Amino acid sequence: DVKVTQSSRYLVKRTGEKVFLECVQDMDHENMFWYRQDPGLGLRLIYFSYDVKMKEKGDIPEGYSVSREKKERFSLILESASTNQTSMYLCASSFGAATVYNSPLHFGNGTRLTVT
């Protein structure tokens, strides 16, 4: 069965800390995504990657960076966490770089990050 695993379900960090959110997929998918979910705003795309070592900015990349050293792993990095980054973070993957716009996404369970 398709599986996207996020390393933490809940995370509490202090302002200014460097935060790593990890995501692993076991489906050999080319594309991986990081979204944040906030009430009333739906899901907003932070970054995505269509291949190893490749990355593209989404709609709200400020304050974030990503790393994809291996096909199955996509990391989201908050260089200096701030309270406005308190949110639910969702990782997703999909098949086929050439068909990214019509491939269904497979999501992880999410990481609820609180920055105090």
Added chain:
Amino acid sequence: AQKVTQAQTEISVVEKEDVTLDCVYETRDTTYYLFWYKQPPSGELVFLIRRNSFDEQNEISGRYSWNFQKSTSSFNFTITASQVVDSAVYFCALSEAGDSWGKLQFGAGTQVVVTP
């Protein structure tokens, strides 16, 4: 600008009632895809359906049905004879072929609460 509008923030129904979730989208592309995802309390978004812009045929899957109308730019979702397990947040999403990567754009979501 929001490209996908889900005007209903929350809908509460009693079990066995039908519930319709509205989704209105905005695009200038002739080729695009529309999606519905379900997010149960566990947090993991689950893909429900994908519809391309050239296929306006309505679809039924068990108690779920979808009504795609290009004339009104709507892609509405109906749950017939709702059950408690249908309680979730439902997201409508749009992917445009004209976007360089066809990134999914989500609506704000509609919370469905089904009570026994």
